[in-house]
Amino acid sequence: MKTVAAMTKPRRRRFSMIRDFQMADFLTLGNGFCGTGSMLATLKYVASGDLDFLRLAFGLLPIALICDFLDGRVARARAEVSMLGQELDSLADLVSFGVAPAALAFGLGMRGGWDAIALVYFVACGISRLARYNATAAQLAGEGGKVKYYEGTPIPTSLALVALFGALAANGRIGAALPLGVVTLGPMELHPAVLLFVVSGSAMISKTLRIPKP
Template identity: 50%
Template structure:
């Protein structure tokens, strides 16, 4: 609440009148990198959808290739903000929203496009996305409490959401070996009449790790 009041006060003129918030002018270089992260994630989702329509492998490959690039932009935005010692009031929110797309929704879309389309598969993919959203919300809510005197966060609680790129790498390798789609690695099974591919359990494990209380030192 205090942070919001301070931001409101900053947007008031000396006469006490509320100034118009100029979003574009408030952007800094770090925000541009964050938006590029989100653009890569969005492009990944759209490419996965295109693969489902055309069944052309190049679209699924592009979808997976965009996420390591998103990870690079996610790494750079924080480094650039600290290097330039300049950040905007939108920075933290932009970062979380971009990460939800790039490292939450996009990996789930890739799994779905690669063949994880059984009923239980879909439930596990939704669980994974929900855990990613919850992980980011918890970090935003507790970042101040976990930060040291310099304002830096010393550790993460639960695995960071960008670790989901590891799942994409696994799917990428399996796809290259021809072990996705109808030839899915480990095959499929039926639980109470509902289809599941064992590979989808990797998404469930990743989601559970994100919302766990395990402390991960921040590098």
């Protein structure tokens, strides 16, 4: 016979975490999926030289932005705002608007040693930006619990760089044809165009820039 403890033990559900996701969480995952797909497409382009993969890498990131735009609105409309959703959003944003643009820059030809340092700096700024936002959101929130402004530029603003380099790629300005060319500094090469990522990353971690939140 079964003991009382065995009879009252709660039944474990399969895939319980996924089953607990809300609609907004699936949109957030869509954001992360698009960012990951963009990185894989960039790697495929680097390996094969097939421009269709480069176009796919660029094309997935605006879809990621749409998912990022919708997930918060859906969560608020359905009163499903949660800490899980907030953490998912930050991780997805890091993939789609931090690592994926850096991978694209590498794929477009920014592969010198100084380029790598600049791109790592950009991603590190994105990580720091998201961590600071999560840690200070409660302090910055006004009445109703809504954050009134961002400290530093939000990480999705990196898509402005993606749009710029997408236009350059469409005109064949990639690889050796990147604007401003390449310079050798000491033992490593630098493509001056990569400094745009340094500027973008620095703007993310600025405490003096305050961007009103819609």
